[in-house]
Amino acid sequence: MFSYETAKQDERTFLSLTSLTVQEFSELCVLFGRHWNEFTKQSERNPGKGGRPHALKTMEDRLLFILFYLKTYPLQEVIAYSFGISQGAANILIHQFSHILKLALQEGGFVPPRLTDEMLERLNQEHPQDYGIDGTERRIVRPSNADAERGVFYSGKKKPTP
Template sequence: MDYNRARKNPTSFLSLTGVKVDLFDQILPFFKAAHDEYFHWHDVKGKKMPRRRSHCIQSNSPLATIEERLFFILTFLKNNPTQEYHAAGFDMSQQQCGQWIHTLSIVLRNAAGTAGMLPAETLAEFKKVLEEKGGEKVLYELIHDTTEREIPRPCDPEVQADFYSGKKKKHTVKNAVITTLTRLVLFVGATVPGKTHNKTIAETQYAFPYPCI
């Protein structure tokens, strides 16, 4: 999968990564800063170094630029392929792919936190987000729903039943999501089995601290 070629086609780039080229460029400086800080203290396997070290990307790395590394992790998170499939797309082994996914997921999360793009994950964090945006004095128009994505069928028959979604006719997991009308994600809930009803998720994972219409 070629980053430079994908970038030249905005429609394809959005489909592959879930973000437009201009947003990718906005994220990139935060990702680079988080990437450099991480690799000053860790190797690619996540092993902590005893002291801060200088770091530069090796020319023979399968992901030889910061842009390729951000592209790699975004395409994985957007499309949820098997590691074997994703590895083939970036000309690396499955083991290498697994290591990069683990490492760059941490880097991306750190970057999103620094950029203020990380959604709340608990009720307390969600209340704090609303308070920072104006508290009771602001009228919010929010969309709350769930995302649902397919997973491999569990081996245990009893576990299969918990994860089977009658709506999708597949084995899935769900996350509660709250967004603004402009698609800014404010909250992402804990992952639950696909059998769980959306109403149950809403009742157990979040509540609006102010009266709702």
């Protein structure tokens, strides 16, 4: 069963599960927790009245659940099994946590702008970078004996890209 306490032990695994470092996760968890408490109205609840305990007990486990789901998109049955809950509960939690995560990301300023003016303004605030991604095609060095290994290296192109 997945849990935050076991996942955070290995930084590389944690990064591959959530796309965040443990430090980034902790910062996001504060915002996520605040929005969770507002969503569930925790301040208005009377603990003496009882109620069913939540399937995912800690806020870290809740955030890990939704980040893992959004990163890997497993079947609901698979994520339910991984976190020790039912498929129906996983479905409900995915919808609730997605909404809460969106609010937390908006509050933290981590959601990219969708309008052109906002995007240009945000880009002007960024620091200039000294590198870029080259997305052009490049020639591939192929063996000199073309007949022997033609099938392995032949891409199907007739002419090089101009």
